[in-house]
Each structure stands twice: as structure tokens, then as C-alpha cells.
Amino acid sequence: MKDLLVSENLTKTFGGLVAVNQVSLTVKENSLTLLIGPNGSGKTTFINCCTGILKPDGGKVLFDGQDISGWPPHRIWEVGFVRTFQIPCPFQGLTVLDNVLGAMRNAGESPLKAVAKTRWVEQEERNVEKALDILGRVGLDKHWDKPSYTLGAAHLKMLEVARGLAAGARLIALDEPIGGVDPARADEILSYVSGLKELGLTFLVVEHRIDIAASYADYVYALDRGTLIAKGTPGEVLNDPRVIDVYLGREEAC
Ligand SMILES: Nc1ncnc2c1ncn2[C@@H]1O[C@H](COP(=O)(O)OP(=O)(O)O)[C@@H](O)[C@H]1O
Ligand SMILES: [Mg+2]
Numbered sequence: 001m002k003d004l005l006v007s008e009n010l011t012k013t014f015g016g017l018v019a020v021n022q023v024s025l026t027v028k029e030n031s032l033t034l035l036i037g038p039n040g041s042g043k044t045t046f047i048n049c050c051t052g053i054l055k056p057d058g059g060k061v062l063f064d065g066q067d068i069s070g071w072p073p074h075r076i077w078e079v080g081f082v083r084t085f086q087i088p089c090p091f092q093g094l095t096v097l098d099n100v101l102g103a104m105r106n107a108g109e110s111p112l113k114a115v116a117k118t119r120w121v122e123q124e125e126r127n128v129e130k131a132l133d134i135l136g137r138v139g140l141d142k143h144w145d146k147p148s149y150t151l152g153a154a155h156l157k158m159l160e161v162a163r164g165l166a167a168g169a170r171l172i173a174l175d176e177p178i179g180g181v182d183p184a185r186a187d188e189i190l191s192y193v194s195g196l197k198e199l200g201l202t203f204l205v206v207e208h209r210i211d212i213a214a215s216y217a218d219y220v221y222a223l224d225r226g227t228l229i230a231k232g233t234p235g236e237v238l239n240d241p242r243v244i245d246v247y248l249g250r251e252e253a254c
Contacts, residue, residue: 003062004029004171004202005050005081010059012042012049019045021226022059027171028219032194032203036210036237037223038246043206046223047173051083052076063171080170084160084177092149096140096159099148100131103163134165137199138192154185158192165196173204178212190216210247214238222246 005027012020020042027033037043048054050061052073061069063081091099104127135141138158143151148159157177164172177193178186186209193203194216207213214220214234222230222243230240237243 001028001030002064003027004064005204006060006062007046007050008060008062010046010049010061011057012045012054013057018226020049020056023223023226023228024059025221025228025231027202027204029202030197030200031218032197032205032216034210034213034217034220034234035204035206035223036208036213036220036243038208040225041208041223042226043208043223044175045226047083047175047204047206050076051081051173077167080168081173082164082167082169082171083173084157084164084175093147095145096135096148096151096162097128097131097144099159100134100162100166101127103166104131105168131162131166134162137165137196138162139188154181154189157181157189161193161196165199165201169201171202171204173206175206176208177205178207178209183212186212210238210243 003026008024009022010020010024011018011022023046025035035043035046045054049056052071052075055070060067063076063079066079068076068079091102094102132141132144135144138161140155140158140162143155148156151159161172161174174193177189181189190213193205205213205217214237217234220232220234220237221228222237222240224246229242229246230237
């Protein structure tokens with residue numbers, strides 16, 4: 001499998017704090033790659049630097065071989081690299097279905113629509129069909145007509161994933177998809193996500209709960225205080241003494 005996302009020595013500082021310190025990692029196409037680390041280890045900052053929300057101070061980000069370092073977020077989104085947020089932020093008043101429709105790339109208004117009504121009606125019917133199919137894949141089909149503010153934490157995370165799919169993403173970076181979700185629902189979320197690999201999608205999942213997330217990962221990187229401290233298969237990383245020390249040796253990590 002080819003390398004879909006590569007970061008080379010990516011670095012981000014906030015004043016004197018090095019939040020991301022020369023991080024080099026690779027996300028293989030069609031994999032679920034996990035980036036773990038305790039709170040404050042630089043996971044969100046890393047994703048923000050990769051997706052254009054923050055400008056890195058050093059290093060490079062390559063997506064499908066193209067240097068996307070410093071690109072604005074919308075350009076990165078357009079090439080198929082979509083991220084979700086630690087705190088999901090759907091359009092609260094809209095239904096689940098409308099949130100997904102709104103994320104589709106051809107959802108925009110155009111003056112041509114006015115003169116070709118039958119064509120846009122057909123297009124909108126196709127979009128609704130596609131959106132319902134996406135909702136089925138993330139377990140939200142029964143909730144399609146609910147306003148999104150009525151969804152619980154687990155469903156809100158899946159709505160974020162559904163919006164990524166609707167946007168035609170090739171790589172979806174998920175920032176703590178099981179944060180704030182109880183363990184049983186956490187497994188459900190991760191099974192849905194790993195099931196989506198069937199569609200050819202690639203995932204970069206950022207988590208601090210290694211216990212639940214590791215079994216769904218193809219490859220794992222571990223971050224501590226901005227620096228990569230381990231990488232390998234889930235088994236290798238979970239048994240790495242430095243990772244054990246970070247997770248068990250320090251109280252604040254749990
Ligand atoms: N905008 C910011 N300004 C200053 N410091 C920040 C900012 N964002 C994050 N940090 C700091 O950078 C470090 C990494 O944060 P973050 O990337 O949010 O970690 P994680 O997502 O792993 O919990 C933390 O020490 C945090 O306080
Ligand atoms: Mg974070």
C-alpha cells in the first residue's frame with residue numbers, strides 16, 4: 001500500500017513550548033493508523049498542523065505525494081483530507097440528513113439550477129439516496145430526521161464521520177472519536193470506522209484511550225510531550241516500556 005499521508009519532522013511551538021517536536025510518521029493508504037498519547041501530548045496540534053488549521057514552524061506534510069504544508073484548510077479538504085473535531089460541531093438545528101447533505105461537494109447553489117429544474121431535482125434525489133446510504137454505514141439511518149442537537153455523544157461522532165464521507169474524503173483524521181463515550185459505545189464507533197475501510201478509506205485516529213482503540217489499529221504511533229516515543233503494531237506499542245511508563249507511571253495520563 002502506498003503512503004497516503006507523510007509528515008516529515010513536523011514541528012509546532014507555542015512561545016517556549018514545543019507542542020509537536022520533529023514528528024515524522026506515515027499513514028498507509030486504506031489503513032487505520034492510531035496516534036496515541038496522554039492529554040497535552042500534542043495530538044490535536046499535530047492534526048491541526050496537517051490540516052492547515054495551524055501553520056507548522058518546521059517540517060513538511062505530504063498528502064498522496066503532494067506537499068500540502070501551509071495550505072489553507074479548504075484546499076486540503078478539497079484534495080480529500082478531512083478532519084473531525086474533538087468537540088463535534090454539526091449544524092445543531094439541522095436534521096442528521098441535512099447535515100450530511102450539506103457536506104456534499106455539489107450541494108452549492110448555482111444560477112444554472114434555475115434553468116434546469118429537472119436536472120437538479122434528479123441530482124438532489126441522488127444526493128438524498130447517497131446520504132441515506134452513508135447514514136446506514138455509520139448506524140445513523142434510523143435517526144435521519146432528528147435535529148442533530150438531540151444526538152448523544154457517540155452518534156454525534158458518527159455524524160462527523162458521515163459528513164467526512166459525504167465530502168468525498170480519502171483520508172479522515174478523527175480527533176478522539178471515543179472521547180466522552182462509554183466503553184460499550186466506544187467499541188461500536190471503532191467497529192463502524194474500521195468497517196469503512198471496505199470503501200477504500202484511510203483513517204488517522206487520535207486517541208488517549210489506548211486500551212480500547214489499539215485492537216482496531218493496523219499501525220500505532222505513540223506521542224509524549226510532542227515527541228514520538230514508539231511505533232509499530234498495536235502489540236509492539238502496548239508492550240513498549242516507554243509507553244507503559246507514560247500510561248501507568250504518571251497519574252495525569254489516565
Ligand atoms: N493555541 C495554543 N496556544 C498555546 N498552547 C497550546 C495551544 N494549543 C495547544 N497548546 C499546548 O500544546 C500542548 C499540546 O496540546 P494538544 O495538541 O491539545 O494536546 P492533546 O491533543 O494531545 O491533548 C499542550 O501543552 C497545550 O497546552
Ligand atoms: Mg486533543
